[in-house]
Amino acid sequence: MDAAPILETRQKSIIQKGRKKQTIQCESDSEAGCVSQRACVYCGARVVLNPVADALHLVHGPIGCASYTWDIRGSLNSGADLYRNSFCTDLKEHDIIFGGEKKLSAALDELIPKFRPPLVFVYSTCVVGVIGDDLEAVCKAASSKYGIPVLPVQSSGFIGSKAAGYRAACDVLFRLIEAPAPGWTTDLRPRLNYLGDFNLAGEAWIIRSYLKRIGVEVNVVFTGDSRYEAIRGAANANLNIIQCAGSMHYLAGKLEEAYGIPCLSVSFLGLDDTAESLRAIARHFKNEDVACRVEKLIIEESARVMPQIKKYKERLQGKRAAVFVGGGFKAISLIKQFRELGMEVVMIGTQTGRKEEYEKMDTLVTEGAVILDDANPAELERFMLEQGADLLVGGVKERPLAYKLGVAFVDHNHDRKHPLSGYAGAVNFAAEVYSTLGSPVWNAVKGVKVHA
Amino acid sequence: MLDATPKKIVERTSGGMINPAKTCQPIGAMYAALGIHRCLPHSHGSQGCCSYHRMHLTRHFRDPVMASTSSFTEGASVFGGGANLKTAIKNVFEIYDPDVMAVHTTCLSETIGDDLPTIIKQAEMPEGKVVFHANTPSYQGSHITGFSNMTKAMVTYFSESTLLEKEDRVNLIPGFVNPGDMREIKRIAAMMEIPCIMFPDTSGVLDSPMTGSFQMYPEGGVTLPELKKTGDSKLSLALGRFASSDAAGTLEKKCKVPAITLRTPIGIKATDAFVMALRGAFAMEVPRELEEERGQLVDIMTDTHFHFHGKKVAIFGDPDIVAAMVEFSLSLGMQPVHVLTGTPGGALGSGMAGFEEEIKELLSAAGLNGNVKSAGDLFTLHQWIKNEPVDLLIGNTYGKFIARAEDVPFVRLGFPILDRSVHSYLPVVGYHGAMRLIEMISGALLDRQDRDAADEDFELVM
Numbered sequence: 001m002d003a004a005p006i007l008e009t010r011q012k013s014i015i016q017k018g019r020k021k022q023t024i025q026c027e028s029d030s031e032a033g034c035v036s037q038r039a040c041v042y043c044g045a046r047v048v049l050n051p052v053a054d055a056l057h058l059v060h061g062p063i064g065c066a067s068y069t070w071d072i073r074g075s076l077n078s079g080a081d082l083y084r085n086s087f088c089t090d091l092k093e094h095d096i097i098f099g100g101e102k103k104l105s106a107a108l109d110e111l112i113p114k115f116r117p118p119l120v121f122v123y124s125t126c127v128v129g130v131i132g133d134d135l136e137a138v139c140k141a142a143s144s145k146y147g148i149p150v151l152p153v154q155s156s157g158f159i160g161s162k163a164a165g166y167r168a169a170c171d172v173l174f175r176l177i178e179a180p181a182p183g184w185t186t187d188l189r190p191r192l193n194y195l196g197d198f199n200l201a202g203e204a205w206i207i208r209s210y211l212k213r214i215g216v217e218v219n220v221v222f223t224g225d226s227r228y229e230a231i232r233g234a235a236n237a238n239l240n241i242i243q244c245a246g247s248m249h250y251l252a253g254k255l256e257e258a259y260g261i262p263c264l265s266v267s268f269l270g271l272d273d274t275a276e277s278l279r280a281i282a283r284h285f286k287n288e289d290v291a292c293r294v295e296k297l298i299i300e301e302s303a304r305v306m307p308q309i310k311k312y313k314e315r316l317q318g319k320r321a322a323v324f325v326g327g328g329f330k331a332i333s334l335i336k337q338f339r340e341l342g343m344e345v346v347m348i349g350t351q352t353g354r355k356e357e358y359e360k361m362d363t364l365v366t367e368g369a370v371i372l373d374d375a376n377p378a379e380l381e382r383f384m385l386e387q388g389a390d391l392l393v394g395g396v397k398e399r400p401l402a403y404k405l406g407v408a409f410v411d412h413n414h415d416r417k418h419p420l421s422g423y424a425g426a427v428n429f430a431a432e433v434y435s436t437l438g439s440p441v442w443n444a445v446k447g448v449k450v451h452a
Numbered sequence: 453m454l455d456a457t458p459k460k461i462v463e464r465t466s467g468g469m470i471n472p473a474k475t476c477q478p479i480g481a482m483y484a485a486l487g488i489h490r491c492l493p494h495s496h497g498s499q500g501c502c503s504y505h506r507m508h509l510t511r512h513f514r515d516p517v518m519a520s521t522s523s524f525t526e527g528a529s530v531f532g533g534g535a536n537l538k539t540a541i542k543n544v545f546e547i548y549d550p551d552v553m554a555v556h557t558t559c560l561s562e563t564i565g566d567d568l569p570t571i572i573k574q575a576e577m578p579e580g581k582v583v584f585h586a587n588t589p590s591y592q593g594s595h596i597t598g599f600s601n602m603t604k605a606m607v608t609y610f611s612e613s614t615l616l617e618k619e620d621r622v623n624l625i626p627g628f629v630n631p632g633d634m635r636e637i638k639r640i641a642a643m644m645e646i647p648c649i650m651f652p653d654t655s656g657v658l659d660s661p662m663t664g665s666f667q668m669y670p671e672g673g674v675t676l677p678e679l680k681k682t683g684d685s686k687l688s689l690a691l692g693r694f695a696s697s698d699a700a701g702t703l704e705k706k707c708k709v710p711a712i713t714l715r716t717p718i719g720i721k722a723t724d725a726f727v728m729a730l731r732g733a734f735a736m737e738v739p740r741e742l743e744e745e746r747g748q749l750v751d752i753m754t755d756t757h758f759h760f761h762g763k764k765v766a767i768f769g770d771p772d773i774v775a776a777m778v779e780f781s782l783s784l785g786m787q788p789v790h791v792l793t794g795t796p797g798g799a800l801g802s803g804m805a806g807f808e809e810e811i812k813e814l815l816s817a818a819g820l821n822g823n824v825k826s827a828g829d830l831f832t833l834h835q836w837i838k839n840e841p842v843d844l845l846i847g848n849t850y851g852k853f854i855a856r857a858e859d860v861p862f863v864r865l866g867f868p869i870l871d872r873s874v875h876s877y878l879p880v881v882g883y884h885g886a887m888r889l890i891e892m893i894s895g896a897l898l899d900r901q902d903r904d905a906a907d908e909d910f911e912l913v914m
Binding site: 087 | 454456458462467468469470476478479497500501502503504505508511514515518519520522523524528529536537539541542543544547558559563564589591665666668850
């Protein structure tokens with residue numbers, strides 16, 4: 001297929017390193033008529049809150065928004081699993097005309113006694129935003145009736161982008177957080193909140209185990225495998241570390257403002273970033289013991305995984321990767337992680353990356369690499385081919401696209417099947433990259449260059 | 453344990469859903485539109501809708517699913533989405549160059565009240581290109597309703613009666629089934645040497661072969677000239693009344709093409725009815741090869757009937773598939789004791805009885821009396837199963853939660869199937885499809901028997 005033309009309005013969202021000095025256009029609305037890989041406000045709020053495992057998540061709207069988000073994200077939990085059920089008010093035409101408040105109230109009256117959740121989230125969808133149901137009032141009434149928090153999530157799909165949904169979710173989480181417990185002072189032992197890990201494939205558990213080993217207590221993870229009780233006490237911490245900054249930066253800001261909890265950006269993707277993040281935590285606490293334990297952990301874990309990483313690196317050296325993921329933090333880490341494997345990133349993009357993140361990517365990639373925001377499939381195809389990518393890292397919708405081009409693929413989104421965080425994750429990642437690039441199935445693809 | 457469902461059934465009156473057995477209209481419309489050659493479906497609503505539908509379809513078919521969106525923002529929701537749609541139409545033809553753009557609405561654009569025909573009329577589009585639409589409010593019906601509405605729109609916009617005498621050809625409206633099923637239905641018509649136009653036809657689109665290049669518009673799909681010619685066909689067969697009868701009925705009214713509504717041809721009876729309808733209308737002999745396939749199926753049914761006889765089964769999913777599967781289960785001697793669909797009410801425009809009446813009639817003819825529900829959810833189904841356990845569960849991927857909690861063998865059938873592959877390439881319709889279903893059901897039951905057997909009961913020959 002000939003390369004599809006690129007819309008003039010899209011040109012500003014695509015830059016090539018080293019060609020000419022320019023800034024990328026990002027954090028803007030998608031062009032109508034594009035086959036965008038982006039989602040909506042509701043989607044953003046839903047993915048952030050979904051891992052709160054003991055909450056009842058009630059979607060207020062017609063059925064679709066509930067159906068498409070029923071247990072889609074492999075956020076693992078250690079016990080409570082109410083969140084893996086799908087609850088919806090299933091609004092009908094009658095409700096659209098006369099308002100959905102009554103039905104929402106009735107649904108809450110039915111569900112709360114039946115499931116006895118400690119907490120309910122009520123998600124607003126597009127149509128609820130248009131008909132103007134007063135969610136706040138209905139939720140407040142239910143809350144006082146049942147004595148549990150019932151919180152509206154202002155996530156009508158059209159009021160912004162997925163990032164607006166992250167903010168809506170953070171607003172709700174912040175409402176749940178109570179003032180520090182009496183007697184809690186910030187100079188106590190190291191105790192942090194870990195923000196922006198949704199425990200996909202159990203990743204937050206790996207990081208928890210590292211933090212335990214270095215003598216740092218994890219107060220609550222937002223929101224992987226979290227519970228209402230833990231979230232309430234989030235103010236009893238003396239540091240917030242943020243991994244997925246796109247989704248959690250806002251909450252960290254609010255916690256800093258309200259309770260003076262400082263925050264630190266981290267990334268546990270790849271060996272270097274994991275080590276550097278642990279060291280940064282130790283530096284923050286100015287704690288000798290923690291610092292020593294960090295160095296010990298790095299030595300032990302590196303020794304354990306390096307032989308394997310080295311083995312993969314030998315086989316992957318010189319391969320070219322394309323990356324298209326949701327947010328900027330992951331994109332940045334992936335550039336470094338591929339470098340650890342001897343691979344070069346030749347195309348990189350995100351759905352919702354921020355300007356400073358794109359600038360960072362620009363400094364990290366090699367000359368000629370293409371950087372693009374909110375790309376559509378035609379652009380992904382064109383640049384993967386032009387740049388000679390051997391591998392694409394992406395999400396659900398990118399996978400078959402890569403395969404059709406005869407390009408190997410790694411899911412770094414909801415459909416990942418093993419943890420990609422920390423040292424263990426770095427080995428999993430290398431193994432997956434190797435197994436997809438080295439698969440004999442590519443030999444069966446006629447007329448396409450054979451990998452590995 | 454992954455089981456939040458209490459055994460005790462308390463009547464629910466709020467009208468809400470717990471663990472739905474349906475999804476919304478637009479995804480059905482998007483799937484139907486993909487069955488037109490060189491067509492780009494367009495979602496007139498927020499970005500999330502389009503993204504979710506593409507994701508869900510991609511997970512089921514494991515193929516790229518292309519569709520564009522009007523990308524509604526707050527402004528569009530206040531001032532109407534007309535400007536967005538016009539921009540979208542211009543951009544879509546400029547950048548993606550389809551022959552046809554199939555616009556469907558969403559709950560948002562329906563509630564705002566965008567007047568699609570007028571907006572489309574006013575939009576700029578290149579010579580020879582076509583934009584058509586279907587109204588698919590998410591707050592009515594289900595994904596099956598959306599599929600039906602988009603299929604009907606193909607008739608409303610494109611079918612024409614141009615000849616005094618109808619041509620010797622059948623319109624086959626397959627309903628919301630997999631491309632593998634559509635291929636099989638066409639194969640049967642071809643074996644009988646009866647020319648056909650299938651619409652929509654996603655074979656060759658969502659089961660397209662690997663060629664080493666990405667094709668935005670794969671080879672398959674019904675073409676616009678073919679859609680036009682449906683008005684000159686001698687007969688329409690609507691396979692599955694919920695998904696297909698509205699289009700067939702509209703074509704009958706618009707172009708005087710007689711319509712017959714049949715069950716989705718799953719199982720021996722429904723396939724017989726399909727073959728007989730073709731034979732009757734076209735006075736063609738049933739070819740020896742097809743007789744042979746049927747004979748093989750009957751042979752298999754007799755060889756294995758003791759595996760199935762008296763087994764209690766729960767069946768859920770989309771109404772057309774479920775009705776046909778209930779009929780086939782009865783042919784095999786199984787007892788469908790719980791039957792449920794998420795899709796509400798009767799079939800649009802069919803003037804026929806609702807889902808519940810249809811299933812109850814099938815069951816009572818077999819002397820059975822089971823739980824039957826339309827507009828139901830999987831919470832209800834799970835409660836039924838807790839109160840009256842079954843030997844087998846048949847339905848889409850979401851059944852796996854129930855199958856695990858109740859430790860019941862599970863056969864995946866319908867849409868969506870998100871956790872297994874290849875299903876969309878192979879048929880469940882026709883005599884071959886029935887053989888495949890028997891293999892799946894019998895495999896599930898016997899694997900279970902092997903797993904549970906004590907050493908002394910473990911048998912080599914079964």
